[in-house]
Amino acid sequence: MTQDEIAMRISRNEALVFFEWLAKVEPMGTTVFQHPSEEKVLWKLQGQLESVLEELFAPNYTEIVAEARTAVASDET
Secondary structure, three states: OOOOOOOOOOOHHHHHHHHHHHHHHHHHOOOOOOOHHHHHHHHHHHHHHHHHOHHHHOOOHHHHHHHHHHHHHOOOO
């Protein structure tokens, strides 16, 4: 990691909830960007999450996300 980079830590549950939100709002066109760089950053984060979240390919993905949302909402991240 260089000085121009930062590392952020979020739980797996938080990552699943965030990924699902990104996947949902992008096709709907509901996200308002003031600059193209904002959209680019979100795409980059989404791509990074796709590369580490093996749950995305689980047959019970919907259940996994529901459990993650419950855990995050109740501060059980």
